[in-house]
Amino acid sequence: MHITILQIILLTALSFWMIIDQLTVVVIGNFPLLVGLIAGVIMGDVKIGLAVGGTLQLMVLGVGTYGGASIPDFLTGAVVGTAFAVTSGKGLNFAIGLAVPVGLLMVQLDVLARFSNTYFQHRVDKYINVNDTKAVERNILYGTIPWGLSRALPVLIMLTLGNGIVNVIIKRMPEWLTGGLQVAGGILPVVGIAILLRYLPTAKFVAYLIIGFFLASYLKVPMLGVALVGVALGFIYYENHNKTIVKGANQEESQEGEDLDDGEYED
Amino acid sequence: MANTKTNQVTTKQLHQINRRWLWSSQICWNYEKMMATGYLYTVMPVLKMLYKDDELREMMIMHNQFFNTNPFIGQLIIGMDIAIEEKEGIKSKEAVAGLKTGLMGPFAGVGDTIFGVIIPTIFGSISAYMALRGNPIGAIIWMLVNIGIVFLRYPILKLGYTQGAKIVSEYSERLNLLTDSAILLGLTVVGALIPTVVTAKVPFVYRSGKVVLKLQTILNQIMPGLIPVLLVALVYWMLGRKKVTSTKMIIFVMVLAIVLKALNILG
Structure with missing residues (x-):
């Protein structure tokens, strides 16, 4: 199946929007699953979009761009992976095998976009000194351009040049690599999970991690059911500790009172 | 004031x-x-x-x-x-x-x-x-x-x-x-x-005369989802070391998958 010009335009626009979305309203940006879903709608195959997006989503759970760190751009990966999965007809594992290297390469362009905006920062600095508020505001908003293009241009190039190149890659790919990538697609979510566990105070709450694991692996409780148990445990935790906060405050007060009494006696 | x-x-x-x-x-x-x-x-x-x-x-x-x-x-x-x-x-x-x-x-x-x-x-x-x-x-x-x-x-x-x-x-x-x-x-x-999103099957089968042991079955008897747990623990531990970034871990896991597939340990 060939990709149409309209589909290329829509996917390029999606790529421009998804990074702006990520920086502003955060409705689909940041989340490969939601980008994959929309890419799937554009390509006319929602199922593959969901599968590609969902797999990538699990790899980046809890991975954020905090403090300006660049992370693998699996949003772009989801767009390109979904598009080529549909045009090549090679399915999910092929798409993931493509999306992951694309996401890793895109890190460089994220760095470039963040660097480009330093140029506008300097222009802002300059216009502040001459008190030109209009020019200050304008140059701040120009930041949109490097951000948007850093995603839209690579996607446009990959989609227009892609078909031929991708076909060559597929034919040349050896068996050990395709098989290995298939295994990689299965176990890559461990990276996202491990990063998340590193970020959270896992040691403090490890009991709940074990409860969740037990429910899913031994009792085969579906994810929503596990979440319900989690919500219940969260409520119990909140209630119990809220009481101790209130109690603690009261105790402090009464202790202060006692201290005062003591003082009076000693006087 | x-x-x-x-x-x-x-x-x-x-x-x-x-x-x-x-x-x-x-x-x-x-x-x-x-x-x-x-x-x-x-x-x-x-x-x-x-x-x-x-x-x-x-x-x-x-x-x-x-x-x-x-x-x-x-x-x-x-x-x-x-x-x-x-x-x-x-x-x-x-x-x-x-x-x-x-x-x-x-x-x-x-x-x-x-x-x-x-x-x-x-x-x-x-x-x-x-x-x-x-x-x-x-x-x-x-x-x-x-x-x-x-x-x-x-x-x-x-x-x-x-x-x-x-x-x-x-x-x-x-x-x-x-x-x-x-x-x-x-x-x-x-x-x-x-255990639900990390898929790692062990195809290894031990044969000795009439004895046929499927390694995956044995692993399941120890603990369902043992391989995913071990993989998460490995990546979690590695992330705690200096100079290990999420991007490096993704590349590491991809290489690991290709090697383990080639050795027929995972598939």
Whole structure:
């Protein structure tokens, strides 16, 4: 199946929007699953979009761009992976095998976009000194351009040049690599999970991690059911500790009172 | 305290500030001053109302200093800032600069944990799990939740504006408790995620005469989901070492998958 010009335009626009979305309203940006879903709608195959997006989503759970760190751009990966999965007809594992290297390469362009905006920062600095508020505001908003293009241009190039190149890659790919990538697609979510566990105070709450694991692996409780148990445990935790906060405050007060009494006696 | 300025921020202006923060906080993000331009752009209408000429320039320079926080709740700082500035004017310059740098870190911590990690983990896990089974409902609900969160961001500015610095000290203990309860829920879900989304089958079969031992069956008897747990533990441990980044771990896991597939340990 060939990709149409309209589909290329829509996917390029999606790529421009998804990074702006990520920086502003955060409705689909940041989340490969939601980008994959929309890419799937554009390509006319929602199922593959969901599968590609969902797999990538699990790899980046809890991975954020905090403090300006660049992370693998699996949003772009989801767009390109979904598009080529549909045009090549090679399915999910092929798409993931493509999306992951694309996401890793895109890190460089994220760095470039963040660097480009330093140029506008300097222009802002300059216009502040001459008190030109209009020019200050304008140059701040120009930041949109490097951000948007850093995603839209690579996607446009990959989609227009892609078909031929991708076909060559597929034919040349050896068996050990395709098989290995298939295994990689299965176990890559461990990276996202491990990063998340590193970020959270896992040691403090490890009991709940074990409860969740037990429910899913031994009792085969579906994810929503596990979440319900989690919500219940969260409520119990909140209630119990809220009481101790209130109690603690009261105790402090009464202790202060006692201290005062003591003082009076000693006087 | 002598109130020299009669200028007061109107509700309409608060809406304008909210809109500006939503769309510009990170739009000119750069390595040099990160979100400084976003903050400056957001408060510009207030600056123009309160200050003229040299004062305006001085305050623009102050607001153009390094700033980085969580965009979901950073407007709480802005709310406090404008409440102080409209009362004290240029005299508040140092106090506001201190307030901004003092609060951006703690707010980034709480906001990134809740909006950047916990909510995406819970919704991402459940909807990716459904997506891999071809069901888009989870993804659609997640998107709607994200739209809802956009509207929840609006009252936070007003809260900062009316309550000022009081809330930070007063609610901090409950806020921590709430964050802890949310983390606990997140970890329960992550625990369930490990055996359900990491697919690692061991095809190895041991044959000796009439004895046929399937390694996977033996592993399952020890603990279902043992391989995923071991892999998560391995990556978790490696991430704790110096100079190990998430990008390096993704490459490591891909190479590991190819090697283990070639050795017929995973498949």
